[in-house]
Amino acid sequence: MLAILREISVTCFFTSYLVVLVLELLRLAGRIPGRGLAVLVMMVVGLFTHVCYIWLRASAIDGADAGMLATWSDWSLLMALALAIFFFVFYLLRPDTIISFFFLPVVMGLIALSFAVGHLPPFTRTEAVEVWRNAHAVAMAVGSSAVLVGFLAGVMYLVQSWRLKRHRAGSSLRLPTLETLGRLNRRCLVISTIAVAIGLLAGVVMNLNRWGHVDWTDRGVLLSVLLLVWLLAAASVEFFYAPASRGRKAVYLTLASLGFLVLAMGGVLSTPHGQSGETPAVDSAVIESPDSNIRSDGERSL
Template sequence: MLVFLGKISVTCFFASYIVVLILELLRFFGKIPGRGLAVIVMMSLGLFTHICYLVLRAVARGATSDVGMLASWYDWSLLVALGLAICFLIFYLRRPDTVIGIFFMPLVLATIGLSLAVRPMAPFSRSEAADVWRSIHGISMAVGAGGVLIGFLAGVMYLAQSWRLKNKRAGSSLRLPTLETLARLNRQCLVVSTTAVAVGVIAGAVMNLNRWGQVGWTSGGVLFSFGLLLWLTVATCVEYFYAPASQGRKAFYLTLASLGFLVLAFFGVLNSPHGRTVPVDQASVVSEDAA
């Protein structure tokens, strides 16, 4: 199986994305039976080969001591293209009747073309790669935490506005956004926080691999971060696929639980080496243990 996957190249997913673009352009020639299913199949195939290519490339780089994993402009351009492709598939599954493919796919293909143009550039060292991925990890986790907090505030305001409407006090001098606006804001914050935390967790894993040669799965900070990501993913799925009578209350309760997970993750990080600077003498010991 690994021998077969090792034969995957940029051409594989680039060709899949081109087919998706052609299928999207066929919209202008009338309704074609099976076109939508073909888009999903080819997009899934492209994403699978795209992810396999990056993972195998990272594993191969991991065997090299002086070169960082996913630490070149080539790798980062392919990661951006992967993110755009995933966003397109999500949007397409939600609204298959739209023509967003003719806007997304050219950008995805152009980004892959950019990666090929910058491929001759030398990759960064492991220490430089760790610094870059540390910045991405920190910024992403901060954005994710901010999204959870803003979503929580939106939920609190939703409950306050709902109570005021029931008691006919919405016309007072204290004005709040409408229930629809607050529910939409809460939902958007949930999606943003889930996406940001996912990027942060992946960046943290790559950072640890570049620094120590291992992820450190048993670390409290890593475990709580993965727990937060898992809950946010479940909450997002519940938000979009479960429709009770009160949408706003459901979103608030999900965000309240997310806030609880965020607090646990925060204390888990602070009480583990994951959230503290490792002294130089301890860093050498850790690196020797990782080896």
């Protein structure tokens, strides 16, 4: 099976996205039976081959000091994958809209860009760790902030709902409307889910570059994964299940998300995962450059 996957090339997913774009252009010619199913199939094929190609590319590191997913070509492919996923999600939510004309040309342009910058040398492991650490920190900070903003919007929603039931909304304490607060709450839920997912993936790549493995049994990592799973479930419930009180449902989901966030932050801060002085579980010589070994030997001789 792995041998078959190694035959995947950029042409596979580029062609898949191109076929999807052509199928979407055929909308202008009128209704074509089976066109929508063909779009779904080709997008699944494109995303699957795209992910496999990046995964295999990350697994085949050229040189002991070369960073994993640490070239401009890699990052162009990652950006293309992110846009392709966003397009597919939007397409599933609103298949009647035509957004492929905007997304897919940019996706294919980023794939072409990966070829144009393919000759540039990769960053070292140390540089890759710093880049992915910054991405991890920024994404998790954005995700946490979005959860907190959603929590505040949820509290204001409940207060405003209580005041409306008791006809006190016209007092000197003015709050945004329930529609505004509900919309803000849902947006924060989406932003926090995407940001935490990016942060978790960046953390995985950072650990692979730094230590060569990920300690999935670490309490901070487990709670971060649990937070992401909850946010994904909450976002799915929000967008695919519509009870009578849609706004109140989103509020309760966000309040629960705050609880998971507190647990995740507590797990991170109470373990070496969230401390700068953590020590790797594998021999650091595996990822050190020859120069660093020479310096270390010199320091020991002194």
